[in-house]
Amino acid sequence: MDKKRIDDSDSVPVPSQKLDRFGFVKQELNNSPEGVSKTRLASEYVREERRVRKWRKMIGVGGSDWKHYVRRKPHVVKRRIRKGIPDCLRGLVWQLISGSRDLLLMNPGVYEQLVIYETSASELDIIRDISRTFPSHVFFQQRHGPGQRSLYNVLKAYSVYDREVGYVQGMGFLAGILLLYMSEEDAFWLLVALLKGAVHAPMEGLYLVGLPLVQQYLFQFDQLMKEHLPKLGEHFTQQMINPSMYASQWFITVFSYSFPFHLALRIWDVFLYEGVKIVFKVGLALLKYCLDDLVSFSKISTLFLIRLSGLCCAYGCYMFVYQTSLPFEKLIHALRNFPEDAMDPDKLLPMAYSIKVSKRLEELRQEYERKNGEVAQSADSSVKQKLLR
Amino acid sequence: MANRVDHEYDYLFKIVLIGDSGVGKSNILSRFTRNEFCLESKSTIGVEFATRTLQVEGKTVKAQIWDTAGQERYRAITSAYYRGAVGALLVYDITKSQTFDNVQRWLRELRDHADSNIVIMMAGNKSDLNHLRAVSEEDGHTFAEREGLSFLETSALEATNVEKAFQTILAEIYNIISKKALASQEAAASTTIPGQGTTINIDDSGNTNKRSCCST
Ligand SMILES: Nc1nc2c(ncn2[C@@H]2O[C@H](COP(=O)(O)OP(=O)(O)O)[C@@H](O)[C@H]2O)c(=O)[nH]1
Numbered sequence: 079m080d081k082k083r084i085d086d087s088d089s090v091p092v093p094s095q096k097l098d099r100f101g102f103v104k105q106e107l108n109n110s111p112e113g114v115s116k117t118r119l120a121s122e123y124v125r126e127e128r129r130v131r132k133w134r135k136m137i138g139v140g141g142s143d144w145k146h147y148v149r150r151k152p153h154v155v156k157r158r159i160r161k162g163i164p165d166c167l168r169g170l171v172w173q174l175i176s177g178s179r180d181l182l183l184m185n186p187g188v189y190e191q192l193v194i195y196e197t198s199a200s201e202l203d204i205i206r207d208i209s210r211t212f213p214s215h216v217f218f219q220q221r222h223g224p225g226q227r228s229l230y231n232v233l234k235a236y237s238v239y240d241r242e243v244g245y246v247q248g249m250g251f252l253a254g255i256l257l258l259y260m261s262e263e264d265a266f267w268l269l270v271a272l273l274k275g276a277v278h279a280p281m282e283g284l285y286l287v288g289l290p291l292v293q294q295y296l297f298q299f300d301q302l303m304k305e306h307l308p309k310l311g312e313h314f315t316q317q318m319i320n321p322s323m324y325a326s327q328w329f330i331t332v333f334s335y336s337f338p339f340h341l342a343l344r345i346w347d348v349f350l351y352e353g354v355k356i357v358f359k360v361g362l363a364l365l366k367y368c369l370d371d372l373v374s375f376s377k378i379s380t381l382f383l384i385r386l387s388g389l390c391c392a393y394g395c396y397m398f399v400y401q402t403s404l405p406f407e408k409l410i411h412a413l414r415n416f417p418e419d420a421m422d423p424d425k426l427l428p429m430a431y432s433i434k435v436s437k438r439l440e441e442l443r444q445e446y447e448r449k450n451g452e453v454a455q456s457a458d459s460s461v462k463q464k465l466l467r
Numbered sequence: 468m469a470n471r472v473d474h475e476y477d478y479l480f481k482i483v484l485i486g487d488s489g490v491g492k493s494n495i496l497s498r499f500t501r502n503e504f505c506l507e508s509k510s511t512i513g514v515e516f517a518t519r520t521l522q523v524e525g526k527t528v529k530a531q532i533w534d535t536a537g538q539e540r541y542r543a544i545t546s547a548y549y550r551g552a553v554g555a556l557l558v559y560d561i562t563k564s565q566t567f568d569n570v571q572r573w574l575r576e577l578r579d580h581a582d583s584n585i586v587i588m589m590a591g592n593k594s595d596l597n598h599l600r601a602v603s604e605e606d607g608h609t610f611a612e613r614e615g616l617s618f619l620e621t622s623a624l625e626a627t628n629v630e631k632a633f634q635t636i637l638a639e640i641y642n643i644i645s646k647k648a649l650a651s652q653e654a655a656a657s658t659t660i661p662g663q664g665t666t667i668n669i670d671d672s673g674n675t676n677k678r679s680c681c682s683t
């Protein structure tokens with residue numbers, strides 16, 4: 079047997095590997111001298127202490143005062159969450175704001191039942207993805223280790239709990255981020271709260287057959303982008319770049335798939351309290367933040383754009399070949415590799431908060447439904463007509 | 468010609484990577500475009516994209532490759548990317564017969580969503596795991612022959628045949644294109660000979676249908 083390879087993958091994590099403060103294996107050696115970050119941490123420490131004390135008062139022992147506080151001062155809560163939930167309280171607060179605590183209390187023993195006694199049609203699909211979910215995090219790295227086992231249990235339990243959704247790639251990143259902050263059972267109920275919509279609009283449509291909610295969100299994002307950043311929107315249209323090429327994962331995994339973890343956490347804080355609109359806001363802020371870079375890429379090659387229109391379509395034609403430089407590629411690359419300063423939550427998030435989307439999102443949702451309803455209806459009526467004949 | 472400034476290649480071909488989840492598509496792509504293999508790669512969510520420029524039959528060809536999520540449910544968003552593709556690498560895993568059985572369904576997917584003349588290469592990946600083999604090379608060959616596909620066994624891990632697989636697809640596309648160009652040149656002498664920096668739309672009807680490829 080292939081002993082060597084198996085041993086290799088079992089031997090991680092090696093004790094000597096360098097981890098960041100969230101437990102991810104450090105990619106590159108950090109060249110910044112330790113001393114500098116230590117002194118900065120010291121001054122931050124005092125501030126952080128004060129913040130945690132405030133938060134503790136707000137939530138009470140084990141969350142006992144939370145509901146009361148939220149009812150009395152919703153705006154204070156919102157403001158504090160936008161500044162980031164202290165990491166040591168994150169798990170608890172996430173459960174309080176998502177409504178998952180209540181679900182857990184209402185369903186004693188259910189999770190255990192799902193994990194131990196039920197079998198799922200998705201078991202093999204889940205196993206195949208377990209080692210491909212946060213592979214660089216120390217908790218999930220070890221083959222069959224506690225992290226991978228919890229991840230498997232939560233996903234399997236969900237796929238049984240909701241057989242219509244089952245297991246879909248991407249859900250593992252949601253479960254993974256939750257498991258870093260809470261127990262299996264708590265993570266499971268938070269996943270349920272999100273997908274079934276305990277507090278906000280249910281997310282299950284992101285994963286149902288046809289991925290209907292992904293399609294709707296991409297439509298909404300495309301429109302919003304064109305309205306908020308018309309210049310960029312025009313360039314993207316000319317180059318046939320649409321949000322499905324870069325933003326699907328933003329919605330499907332709520333930025334947990336490929337964004338720096340400290341940024342993803344801050345987005346999740348707000349996401350759990352305010353709902354999916356923060357994903358739109360952050361998405362727009364990212365594009366806005368990088369607008370100059372993205373547009374200048376386009377400018378270089380505006381001359382060639384007309385030629386580019388042959389790029390994709392092959393309707394009725396034999397085949398398409400196109401020979402021209404492609405700002406398209408550079409754009410796609412830029413959209414997947416945002417500059418480091420755009421990844422700073424304290425720069426990006428204030429920008430995101432300042433973008434207003436709620437009203438338009440609702441209008442666009444209705445527009446999308448009307449459009450889609452018509453398509454569905456016309457398909458439906460043509461079937462009926464056929465049947466009548 | 469003003470538009471020659473930026474041209475480092477003669478042709479650009481769009482290729483799609485398809486096949487069941489976990490067969491090694493993303494690693495084939497990273498091996499081909501960056502010469503990297505990653506035992507700890509993440510599963511693909513949605514679509515990914517990479518390019519590489521290489522020499523094919525003496526021409527500089529840029530391969531623009533779209534890597535897609537393999538799970539069935541993702542086809543709702545990934546099938547849009549087949550449109551406009553001139554080549555497809557259809558991958559299965561030689562250690563999982565299920566992934567080979569599903570090749571038929573992937574072909575149907577291509578037939579439904581891609582250009583009918585798309586060049587298809589089937590790749591049986593993970594050939595380094597010979598001791599775990601569940602699909603014989605011969606079965607691969609027989610199937611490919613019957614369906615009129617090119618076929619190779621590859622290993623993204625050991626970098627076996629990955630280069631060759633893409634080279635083969637690209638050469639085949641190039642040959643079809645140049646034959647077609649010649650034919651249309653003969654048919655209509657007025658058609659300008661494709662020179663450097665020109666887009667040639669090889670279109671039997673002679674008019675270009677401008678539509679976006681990826682609108683869902
Ligand atoms: N032994 C071996 N493993 C491979 C090979 N190609 C990919 N893998 C592994 O198979 C798993 C799935 O690969 P990935 O590229 O993510 O598959 P995809 O879902 O088709 O994109 C990963 O753990 C890879 O390390 C190969 O040629 N040989």
Ligand SMILES: [Mg+2]
Pocket residue numbers: 492493494509510511534535536537
């Ligand atoms: Mg992949």
